[in-house]
Amino acid sequence: MIIKSISLTNFRNHANYFLDCNKDTTLILGENGCGKTSVLEAIYILTQGKSFRATDPDIIKRDTDFYRIELEYDNGEKITASYDRTKKTFKILDKKTTRLPLKNKYPVILFQPSDLNLISHSPSTRRKYFDQVFSILSPEYATAVNKYEKAITQRNKLLKQEFIDSTTIFPWNVLLAKNGIILKNLREKFLNDINLVFTSTYHSIADNQDEINLSFMSEVSNLTENQYLEILEKNFTKDHLLGHTTFGSHRDVIDFIFNHKPANGSASRGETRSIILALKFIEANIIADNLLKKPIILLDDVFSELDNTRRSSLIDNFKNHQVIITSVEKFAKD
Ligand SMILES: Nc1ncnc2c1ncn2[C@@H]1O[C@H](COP(=O)(O)OP(=O)(O)OP(=O)(O)O)[C@@H](O)[C@H]1O
Numbered sequence: 001m002i003i004k005s006i007s008l009t010n011f012r013n014h015a016n017y018f019l020d021c022n023k024d025t026t027l028i029l030g031e032n033g034c035g036k037t038s039v040l041e042a043i044y045i046l047t048q049g050k051s052f053r054a055t056d057p058d059i060i061k062r063d064t065d066f067y068r069i070e071l072e073y074d075n076g077e078k079i080t081a082s083y084d085r086t087k088k089t090f091k092i093l094d095k096k097t098t099r100l101p102l103k104n105k106y107p108v109i110l111f112q113p114s115d116l117n118l119i120s121h122s123p124s125t126r127r128k129y130f131d132q133v134f135s136i137l138s139p140e141y142a143t144a145v146n147k148y149e150k151a152i153t154q155r156n157k158l159l160k161q162e163f164i165d166s167t168t169i170f171p172w173n174v175l176l177a178k179n180g181i182i183l184k185n186l187r188e189k190f191l192n193d194i195n196l197v198f199t200s201t202y203h204s205i206a207d208n209q210d211e212i213n214l215s216f217m218s219e220v221s222n223l224t225e226n227q228y229l230e231i232l233e234k235n236f237t238k239d240h241l242l243g244h245t246t247f248g249s250h251r252d253v254i255d256f257i258f259n260h261k262p263a264n265g266s267a268s269r270g271e272t273r274s275i276i277l278a279l280k281f282i283e284a285n286i287i288a289d290n291l292l293k294k295p296i297i298l299l300d301d302v303f304s305e306l307d308n309t310r311r312s313s314l315i316d317n318f319k320n321h322q323v324i325i326t327s328v329e330k331f332a333k334d
């Protein structure tokens with residue numbers, strides 16, 4: 001399935017915008033600030049249910065009181081999202097919902113220039129990145145990550161109160177342990193799936209002997225749900241003193257390992273690009289295999305960061321997918 005068209009009303013700087021993208025590759029060209037990333041953002045909302053960079057109050061065009069975006073697939077299916085500064089509504093046929101229903105989501109692979117910082121930034125950046133990818137891959141993961149995040153926010157809020165007892169905290173401990181174990185298990189599984197093909201995919205871009213894989217460290221690794229829960233309960237006094245949750249899956253660390261060393265500090269800028277490109281190709285394949293749907297590829301301004309060989313490699317590897325590219329400059333397709 002491919003996206004046939006998308007229209008935007010009062011979305012970021014766009015008062016009215018229509019894009020016909022009923023073909024394999026669509027190029028959105030324009031100057032800085034003309035609203036290219038916003039178009040990809042609208043596509044992301046209509047396929048994933050939420051933006052990759054902001055919340056609705058930031059997105060709605062300044063000085064307007066609603067936004068409306070609509071996407072049509074080539075099979076005629078239409079999805080509309082609107083926001084009126086109080087609530088967000090998705091509309092599919094005549095049915096209205098506050099969240100995009102799972103069956104109406106469609107997988108996408110988003111490639112942004114900031115992805116090239118994935119290796120050098122903090123562990124939380126990588127956790128957030130893989131949370132997004134794994135959420136597209138698995139509804140179970142998406143649900144667990146949402147529940148875990150809500151529970152950690154609530155637990156930390158309570159821990160900041162001066163007078164609080166452990167029984168008030170308990171329901172949040174239960175949610176954290178239950179969903180934390182789900183996250184740990186799925187993170188291990190998906191990272192393992194990536195590692196099986198990471199080095200060989202990397203070699204298809206950079207023809208050499210280098211090895212690349214992802215490492216995973218979790219303090220909940222060998223625990224059962226009950227043991228996890230016991231630790232949270234035992235930590236109550238310490239956590240209350242510090243005002244936050246000091247143990248759990250929100251502290252998992254995922255690292256890129258390049259030739260048996262952390263890639264941050266050992267991989268060059270060019271090698272980093274190849275590593276991230278390889279990761280995107282693997283994501284596309286794993287998503288296609290698992291969901292039996294070919295993900296739509298959204299490439300935001302990545303060509304300015306890539307040399308010609310890697311630009312060609314990108315186009316080649318995604319040639320069986322619908323690709324929507326933004327760029328400030330025209331580029332030669334060689
Ligand atoms: N809520 C809003 N209302 C009106 N304008 C906005 C809003 N949010 C952002 N903008 C503006 O919309 C414009 C489009 O932003 P966008 O990120 O889509 O641009 P872009 O074409 O991707 O630019 P670049 O080439 O620099 O990446 C920017 O000028 C931004 O300042």
Ligand SMILES: [Mg+2]
Nearest residue numbers: 036037300301
């Ligand atoms: Mg942009």
